[in-house]
Amino acid sequence: MDKQEEKGLGHEHNTSKVENSDQGPGRRKSFGLYVVTFFIMFGVWVVLSGKFDPFHLSLGVISCAIVAYLSADLLRPTVRGLLILLVRWVPYLLWLMKEIFKANLHVTYLVFHPRMMDLIDPKIVKFRSKLEGDLALVTFADSITLTPGTITVNVSPDGDFKVHAIDKASGEPLPGEMEARIAKAFGESDG
Amino acid sequence: MDIMNIIVCVLLFSGLFFLTGGAVGILRFPDFYSRLHPAGKLDTLGSLLAMTAFALFNLHHFSMGALLTSLKILLIVVFIFLASPTATHGIVDAGVRAGLAPWTKGEKRR
Numbered sequence: 423m424d425k426q427e428e429k430g431l432g433h434e435h436n437t438s439k440v441e442n443s444d445q446g447p448g449r450r451k452s453f454g455l456y457v458v459t460f461f462i463m464f465g466v467w468v469v470l471s472g473k474f475d476p477f478h479l480s481l482g483v484i485s486c487a488i489v490a491y492l493s494a495d496l497l498r499p500t501v502r503g504l505l506i507l508l509v510r511w512v513p514y515l516l517w518l519m520k521e522i523f524k525a526n527l528h529v530t531y532l533v534f535h536p537r538m539m540d541l542i543d544p545k546i547v548k549f550r551s552k553l554e555g556d557l558a559l560v561t562f563a564d565s566i567t568l569t570p571g572t573i574t575v576n577v578s579p580d581g582d583f584k585v586h587a588i589d590k591a592s593g594e595p596l597p598g599e600m601e602a603r604i605a606k607a608f609g610e611s612d613g
Numbered sequence: 614m615d616i617m618n619i620i621v622c623v624l625l626f627s628g629l630f631f632l633t634g635g636a637v638g639i640l641r642f643p644d645f646y647s648r649l650h651p652a653g654k655l656d657t658l659g660s661l662l663a664m665t666a667f668a669l670f671n672l673h674h675f676s677m678g679a680l681l682t683s684l685k686i687l688l689i690v691v692f693i694f695l696a697s698p699t700a701t702h703g704i705v706d707a708g709v710r711a712g713l714a715p716w717t718k719g720e721k722r723r
Contacts, residue, residue, distance in 0.1 A: 533638035567698035570654040
């Protein structure tokens with residue numbers, strides 16, 4: 423049980439198959455999970471309300487407690503898993519921002535190029551992804567769409583991707599490095 | 614505070630540059646699918662840069678209220694980053710379902 427937890431929560435909440443084994447006797451739903459959910463909710467509440475008098479704060483505490491009680495189940499992983507996810511996600515997000523910026527420059531170059539019609543060569547690229555979890559696939563599809571030059575047209579639950587690429591240079595690197603990084607962020611690389 | 618102003622200006626103008634690129638791209642690209650490339654994504658980075666500039670400029674006179682407003686502006690960016698690829702995918706999917714073939718090299722522009 424412990425070993426599975428160490429492999430990361432990507433496994434734990436991605437596929438329903440793994441999810442079931444998650445509910446084994448060894449894993450009780452921890453009180454800490456409610457606390458973490460509550461504090462995330464309360465942070466958002468404070469930011470959005472911006473009022474610090476006791477009346478509004480107590481309203482926030484009550485409603486956050488109710489929502490945390492109802493929805494803590496949605497955050498399947500344990501508190502420790504949540505932290506692991508954060509640690510793995512931040513580097514991926516930074517890398518994604520860098521890629522988005524680079525790719526944006528490329529598309530902007532295409533847009534303003536006088537001979538734009540000669541440079542672009544739209545193609546539908548098809549490939550099969552090694553990723554397994556639903557969440558990992560969705561993240562991959564959204565990341566592809568966010569990096570300019572490529573739009574995800576279709577994803578099947580098995581990982582068949584159809585991607586519209588604006589020119590050769592945009593479509594070539596797929597699935598490549600991005601997939602490997604997502605697999606790492608979701609703990610699937612060693613699976 | 615002059616450095617702050619310069620940073621804000623640079624961010625704002627690069628954001629505007631990408632937003633302009635998005636608008637020009639929609640007009641120049643040859644078909645439905647390729648037009649979505651600038652429409653869906655240059656806008657995302659453009660608004661990210663512009664919103665960051667707003668959030669920084671808002672912190673010029675630091676106070677609790679200003680900080681909260683800046684955080685809210687950054688929340689807008691987060692939601693754009695979630696919603697924009699989803700919307701783009703929805704539009705592409707609608708095009709594919711309607712049976713529109715993508716433009717390929719050598720065809721006349723549509």
